Amino acid sequence: MTSSVQEKSAWIQRFHPSEDARTRLVCFPHAGGAATFFHPVSAALKPDIEVLAVQYPGRQDRRTEPVVRSVEELAHRATEAMRPWADRPLTLFGHSMGALVAFEAARRLADEGAPPLSVIVSGRRSPTSHRDENVHRRDDRGIVSEMARLGGTDPRAFEDPELRALLLPVIRADYEAVETYRYRPGPALPCPVLALLGDADPVASVEEAHGWAEHTSAEFALHTFPGGHFYLNDHAAAVITTVREHIASRSA
Structure with a gap:
């Protein structure tokens, strides 16, 4: 039965409640992204896997709240929100910035003696594969x-002045969180890590994605798909099948 603590969490969106789900997939959005990005994933995986989508402050129903400019703070607060949902095994999935937030959240859960079933990281190089980037310091045009280079966001959204004014501060804050993130040395995750990547992703090479293997003491696998940073939009069915099979192999 769903608790009142679960229902009240602003951090967790639950699109297709499933009391009979054997496991849950917690999804962390990319920079500028929102929980609704994962609505199709929730629809595809129900009822066996219940999807919980993390909603960061500053967007959609949380648009009046101050943004968070730190991966570590996002992970800390998301972990707090996840605890009431840990009555069933949790797999964490994050795309791009969300991969780092999911990883840091998994580290916190592991430190508490309750690691997730698995962590799936998408479209992101490993935490120790550093590049000097300064997108958050660019002007609005930059x-x-x-956004146009990476795809994933309809460029017409930036043509509307009101929508542009809502989106750009959130995107800038998210990029600041990612670009100022620095890996804090610590134990490798005790759970498997699955990395997913577009083979033409401009922000993560195959070699950099392989670096995730250093951050688990369990199994590691890398699956590549044709495409760029938002390969998962073009290959949604294949990605969802990969995720479903990965979770099933861990929860059997």
Whole structure:
């Protein structure tokens, strides 16, 4: 039965409640992204796997709340929100910035003696594969240009002045969180890590994605798909099948 603590969490969106689900997949959005990005994933995986989508402050129903400019703080607060949902095995999935937030959340859960079933990281190089980037310091035009380069955001959204004014501060804050993140040395995760990547992703090479293997003492696998940073939009069915099979192999 769902507790009142679960229902009240602003951090967790639950699109297709499933009291009979054997396991849960907690999804962390990319920079500028929102929980609704994972609505199709929730629809595809129900009822066996219940999807919980993390909603960061500053967007959609939380648009009046101050943004968070730190991966570590996002992970800390998301972990707090996840605890009431840990009555069933949790797998964490994050795309791009969300991969780092999911990883840091998994580290916190592991430190508490309750690691997730698995961690799935998408479209992101490993935490120790550093690049000097400064998108968050660019002017508005520079940020819009980066969004166009990566895809995933309808460019028409930036043509509307009101929508642009809502989106750009959130995107800038998210990029600040990612670009100022520095890996804090610690134990490797005791759970498996699955890395997913587009083979033409401009922000993560195959070699950099392989670096995730250093951050687990359990199994590691890397699956590549044709495409760029938002390969998962073009290959949604294949990605969802990969995720479903990965979770099933861990929860059997």
